[in-house]
Amino acid sequence: MKIRPRQFNIRKAAVYAIIINVLQMLAMGALAVYILIDGVNEALHGLMGDLIVITLVVIVSWGAIVDIREAVHAVRMQVKLHGLDETVHQMTDLNHALRSQRHDFLNHLQVVYSLIEMEEYEEANRYIQQVYGDIQSVSRTLKTACAPVNALLRAKIAEAEQRKIQVDLSVQAAWKALPLPAWEMCRVLSNLIDNAMDALENQKSPRLAIHLSEDVKGFSFQVRNNGPMIPEDIQSSIFEPGFSGKGEGRGMGLHIARETLRSAGGDLTVASDDAFTVFSGHVPRKLPGSEG
DSSP: OOOOOOOOHHHHHHHHHHHHHHHHHHHHHHHHHHHHHOOOOOGGGGGGHHHHHHHHHHHHHHHHHHHHHHHHHHHHHHHHHHHHHHHHHHHHHHHHHHHHHHHHHHHHHHHHHHHHHHTOHHHHHHHHHHHHHHHHHTTTOOOOOOOHHHHHHHHHHHHHHHOOOOEEEEEOOOSSSSEEEEEHHHHHHHHHHHHHHTTTTOOSEEEEEEEEOOOOEEEEEEEOSSSOOOHHHHHHTTSSOOOSSSOOOOOOOHHHHHHHHHHHHOHHHHHHHHSSSEEEEEEEOOOOTOOO
């Protein structure tokens, strides 16, 4: 029988370390109070005994505090690593999508060239018109000044079309000079769009709307779908790490998306009813604490 190697869960280990050290601190505190007040051992009643007890409490407490601090740090690092891992997968998907588009473009050129060589001008004209329509569909995602965002939108729209989801894209901003790295904004949008498409999986006439805008204060976006309503009693919990209806090991996407925007001074909110579920995000033009 093949034995699967045990996977180390950083989050679980960190939680256990925090609980154990808190219990250790409480136990040492109770012991110190018991010894000093009730006088279990008369040898510890003097000044030397008091110093020994106090020193013991300080050492144990300091060790527990250090362990708790490191455990919290480990949890935060796990969240960041999870986000980076998702980003790598997203960038890989984008690379495949762009390579596929390049391959298709070369094929189109070869077909047109062959039709012209054979003097099939009418057929070449019809083929060019069809390809032009596809190019127009692609060009609607090339409206921002941020190339990674453009590539992401193109890839996600292509995926939505494969899943028979109607996409309405509205770009009313250049999104130039974003206050956070482009790959982080792509990670936010990718998580929200993926969640929206998942929510539309069994929906009749599924529709996905993506809206990008900006004003003098900052950059904004909305991702809307006409999938099932998110119950009001869990709307405040969906951004918590690990909260998911997709099974164990999921539920980090929305948490990472919100924390990414908050780290840039922005935020992410949700509104949901029987008609639509809308995730709205924004970031200011300048990072918190920047000059100017």
